Amino acid sequence: MSQDKIYNPKHKVRIVTAASLFDGHDASINIMRRILQSTGCEVIHLGHDRSVEEIVNCAIQEDVNAIAITSYQGGHMEYFKYMYDLLKKENASHIKIFGGGGGTILPEEIEELHKYGISKIYHPDDGRVMGLQGMINDLVSKSDFTICSQEFLPKNKEIRNKNKKAISRAISIFENNSKIAPKINKDISSLAKKSDSFVLGVTGTGGAGKSSFVDELIRRFLQDFSSISIGVVCVDPSKKKTGGALLGDRIRMNSIADSRVYMRSMATRKSNRSLSKSIFDTLLVMKAANFDIIILETSGIGQSDIEIVDYSDLSLYVMTPEFGAPTQLEKIDMLDFADFVILNKSDKIGSLDALRDVQKQYQRNKKLFDLPLEKMPVFGTISSQFNDGGVNGFYFELLKKLKLRAKYFFQSSPVLIKASKSSTLIPPQRIRYLSEISEMIRDLDSEITAQSELAELIFSLNNSLALFKDENIRLEIQKKIQTLSLKIGDDVLNDLKSYKGTILNYKEDFFSYKVRNKKIEVSNFYQSLSGSKIPIVSPPNMSSWKDILVWLRKENFPGYFPYTSGIYPFKRVTEDPTRMFAGEGSPERTNHRFHYLSSGMDSIRLSTAFDSVTLYGRDPEKRPDIYGKIGNAGVSVASIDDAKKLYSGFDLSDPTTSVSMTINGPAPMVLAFFLHAAIDQQCEIYIKKNNLESKVDKKIASIFKNKTKPKYYGSLPKGHNGLGLYLLGVSGSDVLSEKVYLQIKNDTLSKVRGTVQADILKEDQAQNTCIFSTHFALKMMADIQSYFIANKIRNFYSVSISGYHIAEAGANPITQLAFTLANGFTYVEYYLSRGMDINDFAPNLSFFFSNGIDPEYAVIGRVARRIWARAMKYKYNANNRSQKLKYHIQTSGRSLHAQEIAFNDIRTTLQALYAIYDNCNSLHTNAYDEAITTPTEESVRRAVAIQLIINKELGLAKNQNPLQGSFIINDLTDLVEEAVLSEFDRITDRGSVLGAMERMYQRGKIQEESIYYETQKHTGEFPIIGVNTFLNSEGSPTIKPDTVIRSTQREKNNQIKEVNLFKENNKNELQASNSILEEVVRKDENIFEAIMSVAKKQSLGQITQKLFQLGGEYRRNM
Structure with a gap:
């Protein structure tokens, strides 16, 4: 494919580039700003999460020709129009506005924005026709004009x-x-002298x-x-070759x-x-x-x-x-x-x-x-x-x-500011922890090779005994066996001897094992329609001690160290791994979706997507660039009342209920909302069980005297029993005695199940929903875990160490896995440095990966489990439970294309098959129309059906270790493992994870891999069916959705009304709540404990703003 000719601007073109407010998707704008630089432009890059006011003020101060924005999180109509209006108000309408947002900005919306005055919104079809350089040429040529005209001379x-x-x-x-300069030079010089x-x-x-x-x-x-x-x-x-420049200080x-x-x-x-x-x-x-x-x-x-x-x-x-x-x-x-x-x-x-x-x-x-x-x-x-x-x-x-x-x-009286307590996250002497892990694993593999050779010799000599009847020869052989046995060790010999017994257990009709001292008995076989007995776990058929030992040390049976094929001996047949992601509009609407998804399910697995306003820790408000994003691409949650409504009708303390929350920057606050919602549910159950309603009703009436109570808007969904709504606007601690409340609270915390993502390292490297300074955010992560230990929260994961968003930002599967595991081990080192015991916190850690179609995705879980288990056992001396890596899979959002969207389900099915065969612990399958809109009920039903068909109908999926024994799977496992260990060493060379982040190593590598993929996709070297090959008769244009799901004005207005009501009702508590946070930060105590205290009376935005003052805002990177 021929290279597009680069446009050569006649003037010095200055352009502001950014991603829109509450939008962390900066991969595209980073690609664009690089091409703009190489086309000779001076680029003032602001990065992600930028408000209209920030961008317009910057554009005016920098006196630019144009603004280029990406917007992938919804609210684009309000955002671009507000920007145009603000430029007009500032008498700066000459500044051109350009934008793009993939398939999220619909063709008719683009047309409307063009009519409004936006210079150009680029659509994926433009990219396919024009190419990346072609789009930049178009943008630069439209912006190639002089700004130093007579139209505006400064006075x-x-x-x-x-x-x-x-x-x-x-x-x-x-x-x-x-040429105008001499006209103003004299006057300015005169002013400057004064x-x-x-x-x-x-x-x-x-x-x-x-x-x-x-x-x-x-x-x-x-x-x-x-x-x-x-x-x-x-x-x-400036660059000598192109004249372009990256002006990146802002x-x-x-x-x-x-x-x-x-x-x-x-x-x-x-x-x-x-x-x-x-x-x-x-x-x-x-x-x-x-x-x-x-x-x-x-x-x-x-x-x-x-x-x-x-x-x-x-x-x-x-x-x-x-x-x-x-x-x-x-x-x-x-x-x-x-x-x-x-x-x-x-x-x-x-x-x-x-x-x-x-x-x-x-x-x-x-x-x-x-x-x-x-x-x-x-x-x-x-x-x-x-x-x-x-x-x-x-x-x-x-x-x-x-x-x-x-x-x-001259008149100032400086007062020495008291510094925050400084602490090193990872002690300097521990900086090589990743290379120590890679060295340890390589040494283990060398030891396995040496031991397996000895085992093979013993095996061969044992077989030789049968060939000789001469007692002297037999005695010599037995002496040799004894000598070799001493070298190999009793633990190896015992494992080899017990191997046959384990095989026999799998041949019986039933297999029994223990979980937390409870005996579990499961069938070893599934009977097909043809009457065949299909093994649930198919054990290997090996006799060579060398092969057996290598297999036991590197693979082993499901549920046995190093857990390569799975952390449990058998899957729960009563609980499929289905965990579907949902979140749209108001808490009420998402509550309806949760009940729809859970209908007929044996267990409740709720996975929550939050809107971008919530993801960045702010409250809903009328300002256009915020208003447009309320309840779009996720659910709006601004207070504890929103959390109560969102999860109402589900018993959050039930052992069959599990809730996952994809929230990072403001995770401490949203987690506190969730935990309080769970506690107040149990308070509600206690009140009703003990016939205390009339007494509590009076207390509630007293609390809301001259105040308006919050409410659940609309009717309850089918199957909703009303649980969780009785105490809207109040806490159980307001209406029950302290003793009873604390008892309920402690009992609830010990039972609640689920996950909060809260992965700050990944956010800094890839997804960009960091809101607090990194050091402060990591401290709050550790404070959450410390609170979990102190309050015996053992069934809830304090962090979901996420590779999914690293992959979505553009990383290939090896980089995703390596960076994610490296982040996981960084948390381990940090928590250990905080004085926590490995076996107290490791069981609270979980992982989250993306699954694409690349070959490495077939083994991503196997490699992760093996590396984690070996590191935990041999480096950190952790117990069995801590050695077991648990992970969630979501099929790749990047592989969902806006062209030929019906093909997306095919890709998703193949990715789900990878995940299920690799024994993931839970799975979300994307809906085929997510590339162009929030999923409809029809598309979500199909996405759930993908999992159900594999789990319920696909015969081979009845077997729970289908990958074991495959030559290609074995090769891929070893290949990916070594690639991950090599990446560990590269990260160590850059000062470990935190040092590499400072050098922007992870971010740079992800961007390079993203550009590589996009280039291969654009040129057709990487074939994508229905996108760059096998096009339909119309050229497979981007498909317009039949139904576009967006939050309604009523929902947005209700959310604004409710959060303002919450603030008004609790305004007298604000000063005391702020004092609690100030005191805890000043004393360097547990911040999450303080957040749990104030979350009952402060909104998300109020807590966020106070923590900005106390711990600092996140500082963006390129």
Whole structure:
């Protein structure tokens, strides 16, 4: 296939790129922004989860030609229209808007948006016709115009009043060498001379964390000085070959959204400079605007670059401990000129020595030998940590200097901020844990090989005894057998001897085993319609001790270590692994869907999809970019009352009920809502059982005096018994005695079954629903597990360590498995460092994988179980229960295509077959129409039927170990296992999981694999039936759904009404609740315990906002 010609823009085209609000799907926009850069554009990339207001403000401050947005989470109509309206309101209608969202934006919606004024919404069919470069060419050509026209000339008064559009246009005029520049230069120079602005220069090596450090400084300035105005200029390098540039500093900065901050990103427009050639004029404009402080950040510099000193009143040099030998410091010119040196990322091994080396070099350079090293202005910082003590120490010293030299700060009285308690997540001495696991497994395999050779010799010698009658020869053989037996060990010999007995057990009519001291007896055979006795577990037919030992050590029977073929001896015949994902609209609508899915099922397995507003921890509200997303692509849950309505009619404490919740960033709050819903259900049962209704009714009436009670909207679904709705708006603790309530609470917590996803590492690497700073979020994960241990919550998984979203972001099956297991072992190491016992928390860990059609997916569960079991047993000395890896499978969403959607069920069926044959513990099969809409009842029924037909009708599925003994499965298992272990070693080389994340290794690898797949798909090298080959007579266009399921205006309005009512009813509790959270964070106690306390009286958004203040917001990555 010929390469598309790249469009060559005539002007410097600047474009803002982002994913829409509450949308973490950034794989596509990352591909697009890369192609935009290579097409010569300067791209200001904001990353995922960006509001319309943020993007419009950025576009105006950056004076861009266009905005390019991806939107995959619904609400696109409101989002794009609101953006257009806001640009119009800001007199910036010249900025063009482009967008895309795969099949989620329907053709008629695209047409409506085009008519409204959106420049272009790209559809999958556009991609097929135009190609990726073709779409970018179209976008860039439409945006290729000059912005420095006579239409808008900035006025002096506007610049002085800090009008951001005027400041931006003035900078653009200078940056583009416009003929208009001389007309405004004199006036701006005059204004600048009268300015009191103070310029703080920040420079340093690439990757030192300058943007994060600057963001932390800005946050402190804004927090301490209510009237301060801050100007920020960040410079990034241009590519010499294309002229394009990635202006990526904004993505790392959370504080600049404040109205007191103006920021401009600039490209050097020369590849060998750290500052733009127009930086002098840019600073003139900023000074003319009279910002109290101007922060100038350069691109990453080399050892001899000191350009920033010429432009700043005070300069900082930011570096990391990884500078090599101390002699390298002598080559860094900035250590001669910098007023402060920041040694960032000081949590790394050797950072204390590095700090001392830098202090010594600074002392030598400045000839400050009369002062101790500790007095050198060199600070060890960890700017990625919220409220870091090192940053606070520097900030305090900076304020002392500013008080003497910068007019705004003359009257300031800086107060030293109390730092948050700093803690290392993984102790430095444990940093090699992944390679230790891979080395241990390889050593085990070598030992198995050696032992199996010895076993074969013993086996052969035993067989030889039958051939010889001479007693001397027989005696020699027996001596040899004895010698070899001592070498091989009793445990191996015992396993070999018991092997035959186990085989015989499988030949009997029934097989018995024990689970938690309870004897279980199951039939060994299934009788087919032909009368054949089909073995439920088919044991191997081997006689060679070598083959038997290798099989026992690497495979073994189902339910036996290393659990390669399954963690249980037999499946439960009364409980299929079906667990269907559901969530749409209001809690009431999803409650109806849950009852529909559970109808006629022996056990209740509810799997909850939340809308994007909930996924990002916010409350529903009227603002258009939020309003459009309420209840779309998931259920809206903003309070404990929503959780009660959502799961009403199901006894959440029943042993046959299990609830899974796909929620990550705000998982602590949503989990607390769920647990309280379960507790209050049991309080309701207690009240009715003990005939306390009239007494409780009076208490409830008293609580709601002059207040409005919440309600369940609409009729109850068929089979709903009303359970869970009696205590809407109140807690069981409000109406029962403390003693009774605590007894019910403890009993409920010990019984409740289910899973909360809560996997923060995966979120940072792939899915992007992190909302809190990573360190703070991981602490809350560990706090949840600690709470589970303390409250004996043994049947609920505190985390679902997820590879599914890693795969959905573009990773291949090996990368998905390797990253997921690596994340799992990282949690193990972190929880151990917190003092938890491995056998207290390992049983609360579960896993979640995607299943595609690639060959490696056939063995993903086998490999995961084997690696986990061996690591748990031999490295962590864990017990049998902890060694058993439990995992959920969801068929691949990425393999659902908007063309020929009927073919999707075929793909899903094959993926389900992989999962069932590999003995997954639970399974969700996607509906065929999910590529274009929220699933309908008809499509969901078909998806459930896929599983039921395999489990109930497919004859081979009656056998529970169909993969064992296959040559290709054995080869694939070994191949994938070694690939995973090799990936472990690569991650270790990058500082283990957390170090690799800092270098964006996982994110980069996922993006590369995503681009590879998309390219192969586009060129047709990877055939996809009905998409790029075997097209129908119409060319297999994207199919328009017959029914589009979206939340209704009534549902959205009801959700807004209910959450506002909840806040109003509990407003008197807000201050006390906030005080509880503040106190717990200050004392470094269990945050989840505090959330359990306040969740009864605070909404999701209220808790989220308070925790942002206490623990910091997530800082995005590329």
